[in-house]
Amino acid sequence: MTRELLRAPNHDRRRSLGRLAYRWMHHFLLHGPGDVQDVSLFELPLSDELSGLVLDCYALDPDGRRLYDSAFFSRPKGTDKSGQGARFGLFEAFGPCRFAGWAEGGEVYEWMGFRHVFKRGEPLGRPVTYPFLRCMATEEGQTGNVYDNIYRNLREGPLREAFDHLDNVGLTRVYLPQGGEIRPSTASAAGKDGGKETWVDFDETHLYVLPELRRMYATVRRNMAKRKDAEPWSFETSTMYELGRDSIAERSHALGKRLYADPSLPRRFLFDHREAPHDVDLTDDAAVLAALREGYGDASYAPFDRILSEIRDPRNDLADSLRYFFNQASAAASRAFSLTRWLELVRLNEDGTPYRVAKGALIVLGFDGARHRDSTALIGTEVATGFQWPLGIWERPANVDEWSIDEAAVDAVVAEAFSTFNVWRMYADPPYWESAIARWAGRYGDKVVVEWPTNRLRQMAFCVRAYVGAVQEGDVSHDGDERFAAAIGNAVRQPLNFHDDEGKPLYVIRKERTDSPLKIDPAVAGALSWEARNDCLTAGVATDTGPPRLRWL
Numbered sequence: 001m002t003r004e005l006l007r008a009p010n011h012d013r014r015r016s017l018g019r020l021a022y023r024w025m026h027h028f029l030l031h032g033p034g035d036v037q038d039v040s041l042f043e044l045p046l047s048d049e050l051s052g053l054v055l056d057c058y059a060l061d062p063d064g065r066r067l068y069d070s071a072f073f074s075r076p077k078g079t080d081k082s083g084q085g086a087r088f089g090l091f092e093a094f095g096p097c098r099f100a101g102w103a104e105g106g107e108v109y110e111w112m113g114f115r116h117v118f119k120r121g122e123p124l125g126r127p128v129t130y131p132f133l134r135c136m137a138t139e140e141g142q143t144g145n146v147y148d149n150i151y152r153n154l155r156e157g158p159l160r161e162a163f164d165h166l167d168n169v170g171l172t173r174v175y176l177p178q179g180g181e182i183r184p185s186t187a188s189a190a191g192k193d194g195g196k197e198t199w200v201d202f203d204e205t206h207l208y209v210l211p212e213l214r215r216m217y218a219t220v221r222r223n224m225a226k227r228k229d230a231e232p233w234s235f236e237t238s239t240m241y242e243l244g245r246d247s248i249a250e251r252s253h254a255l256g257k258r259l260y261a262d263p264s265l266p267r268r269f270l271f272d273h274r275e276a277p278h279d280v281d282l283t284d285d286a287a288v289l290a291a292l293r294e295g296y297g298d299a300s301y302a303p304f305d306r307i308l309s310e311i312r313d314p315r316n317d318l319a320d321s322l323r324y325f326f327n328q329a330s331a332a333a334s335r336a337f338s339l340t341r342w343l344e345l346v347r348l349n350e351d352g353t354p355y356r357v358a359k360g361a362l363i364v365l366g367f368d369g370a371r372h373r374d375s376t377a378l379i380g381t382e383v384a385t386g387f388q389w390p391l392g393i394w395e396r397p398a399n400v401d402e403w404s405i406d407e408a409a410v411d412a413v414v415a416e417a418f419s420t421f422n423v424w425r426m427y428a429d430p431p432y433w434e435s436a437i438a439r440w441a442g443r444y445g446d447k448v449v450v451e452w453p454t455n456r457l458r459q460m461a462f463c464v465r466a467y468v469g470a471v472q473e474g475d476v477s478h479d480g481d482e483r484f485a486a487a488i489g490n491a492v493r494q495p496l497n498f499h500d501d502e503g504k505p506l507y508v509i510r511k512e513r514t515d516s517p518l519k520i521d522p523a524v525a526g527a528l529s530w531e532a533r534n535d536c537l538t539a540g541v542a543t544d545t546g547p548p549r550l551r552w553l
Contacts (some may be wrong), residue, residue: 002294006256006271008067009263011059017097018055020109020125022046024095025054025087027114030157032083032149038156041087047298049274056270057088057235060123064099066231067268068091069224072252073237074273076292076327078307079239079299085201086149088235088318089133092199093174093182093242096125096229111160131180134198134220138207143171143184146201150174150182151206164174195223200228206323208248209489210518211482213551217248240275240323243331244340245489253329276326282318284313304522320450332492336464336509337471337523339489345479347387352478357382357389363421364536366413366529367428367437368454368521369394369532371405377522379412379484381529383424383536386470388529389479391417393522407436418444424536427452427528452528454508457496461506467527487522 026041036044053388059067075081091097096109105120110185119122137144143151153159154169168175174182180198200220202208208217224232238249256271276295281287289313290306296302311321319330331338347355357363362383369376375395381388392413396403417423426449428437441449454460470476470486478484491509499505509527 003274003278003297004256004260004271005273006259006267006269007056008059008061008270010061011056011067013052013055013059014059015062016055017058017060017099017123018123019122020096021058021091022051023116024091024114028094028112028153028158029090030153031033032086032145032152038152046084049297049299050080053084053272054088056272056449057233058097059270064101064123066099066233068270069088069231069268070221070234070235071270072256072272073235074240074249074253074275074328075297076274076276076295076302076347077189077239077324078302079296081239082145082203083149083296084201085135085146085235085237086136086153087183089135089146089150089199089201090153090159092125092128093131093133093176093180094159096127098126098128100124100126106116106388112158113220116457124470127178128180128198130196131176131198131230132180133180134197134200135182135184136216136220137186138200138204144203146203147182147184165288165368181360195226197224198227198232200224200232202234202236202248203238205236205238205248205252206250207487209486211486214246240327240329242319242323242335243329244338244343246339246343250329250355273327275328278328288441290495292325294553297358326456334492334512335489336468336493337483337488341474342471342478342485342488343480345477346480347385355387355477357387357421359420361421362419362423362424362536362541364529364532365391365417365426365428366527366532367433368406368524368528369429370521371432372396375486375487375519375521376405376410377484377525378410379522379525379529380417380421381526381533383533383541385477386475386530386533387477387479388484388526390481390484390522390525392483394481395519411436411439414440423448425450425532426542427532429454429524429528431455435509452531453529454524457508459499459504460508461488461496462500464507464509467530470530483519484522484526485516487520488526490516491520491523508547536544 026045029041031037031039049067053073057071061067073081075194101124103118103120103122103124107118107124109116135144135147154174160166162177163169200466202217208214221234236252241247241249255269259265259267260268272295274295276291280291285308288308292304292307307325311314311325317332317334319332322328349355359411364383366379375393378391379388380391394405428451430437430451430453435451437451492512493507494510496506509520
């Protein structure tokens with residue numbers, strides 16, 4: 001099956017405001033940035049699948065209420081998902097997008113040169129009172145493709161005539177002439193407006209892997225329940241996700257599968273996913289092209305020959321190509337750790353309560369971090385059990401541009417660790433922290449606090465390999481900290497140009513790109529802490545717990 005379409009049992013496309021929406025969109029709207037930028041939808045209409053999506057998203061129950069409060073639309077890269085999000089947003093802002101009764105026949109809706117005569121039995125439409133639309137972006141400083149498309153339509157398209165002053169159409173928000181607004185938002189701003197949303201666009205939710213993005217999604221979805229008459233709903237689009245990273249797209253796909261399996265559950269979630277077939281000979285160009293055409297459906301405008309060349313390009317990860325172009329969920333080969341495996345290793349007591357390390361236990365520490373941009377982490381490992389937990393993770397807040405870590409706060413956590421536990425070693429990566437590490441070595445002993453430079457690549461490669469193996473084999477356990485888990489999932493492999501003595505390739509871990517907001521410092525600190533544990537065991541140090549050694553006082 002290349003398409004999964006989940007709809008409510010009483011779904012009926014004949015009972016939908018979608019036909020009115022479709023005609024309204026084709027009258028007023030332009031295509032967004034791309035090869036057909038500023039071409040009217042009247043000249044280049046929507047494909048059958050996109051027009052069907054419009055009908056489905058505006059389906060009504062027999063009482064005229066919206067049938068769905070959320071929709072998930074999953075298609076390969078380059079199938080105008082963001083464009084469709086913008087079209088929904090503009091109709092929600094200006095159009096007759098809510099039920100206003102059943103037509104007797106002959107009723108007329110007119111607005112700015114658009115005229116629609118209703119047939120008997122057709123649902124009548126009305127605008128939303130004070131529409132508040134939010135277009136979610138994943139990174140600070142970005143407005144996102146959906147808002148950019150909305151902005152261009154309101155500046156260059158027929159809808160500009162709805163405004164007395166185009167000053168109300170800004171790069172950071174739109175003030176609607178009838179009241180209300182359209183706003184691009186990031187995680188730092190999403191929960192600050194008291195839940196006025198009538199429509200929300202969540203674009204490319206396979207990127208929603210940061211804890212703050214998942215919290216943002218949950219907060220905004222929860223806020224939408226506050227406005228009864230407006231019948232708020234959300235539109236979520238994505239290409240497929242990396243398996244095991246717990247993105248919002250992965251959660252949405254799991255929800256769709258669950259609803260398929262249990263028809264007794266309420267189906268207020270519209271799920272529409274298309275992918276290429278899996279049983280394809282990837283070495284056969286003709287077979288790959290056929291699979292792409294099937295996966296793209298009626299998006300026949302896609303440049304399939306160019307996509308084939310991207311799939312063949314050795315610089316591109318095949319798993320990424322399968323996600324982007326085949327729209328198949330896959331695990332990226334570049335990821336250093338299996339996040340799915342990591343999440344299985346949460347340690348609990350026999351009664352199901354969280355495991356905690358006892359005071360005085362023999363532990364080791366790993367420390368890595370930055371000062372201003374990324375994050376800093378101190379990870380502990382109990383020698384006897386291999387249990388890891390973060391004693392401290394310090395990250396730049398999402399809504400702050402200028403930030404510097406509070407060194408006194410880090411110093412206090414280090415001091416508490418040494419006063420509470422029996423610390424055998426602390427391995428610390430020195431860049432940016434040389435003076436602090438020297439101070440700790442002077443306080444706790446230079447044989448206990450040891451500089452461990454992660455830029456010694458061969459040494460670091462063996463450290464990483466041992467840690468990755470320990471995770472895979474289940475030798476590591478942890479407390480389930482969300483930020484620690486996110487860092488494990490964010491770490492990607494950086495291959496080195498040398499091998500071990502057996503000729504096996506070596507690699508270290510890094511961020512997926514230099515400016516990525518996805519932090520990995522806790523994962524590096526975890527690897528250093530695990531290295532310290534291995535050295536402790538190799539040295540034959542007893543693993544039974546005892547009172548803290550206070551020789552540094």
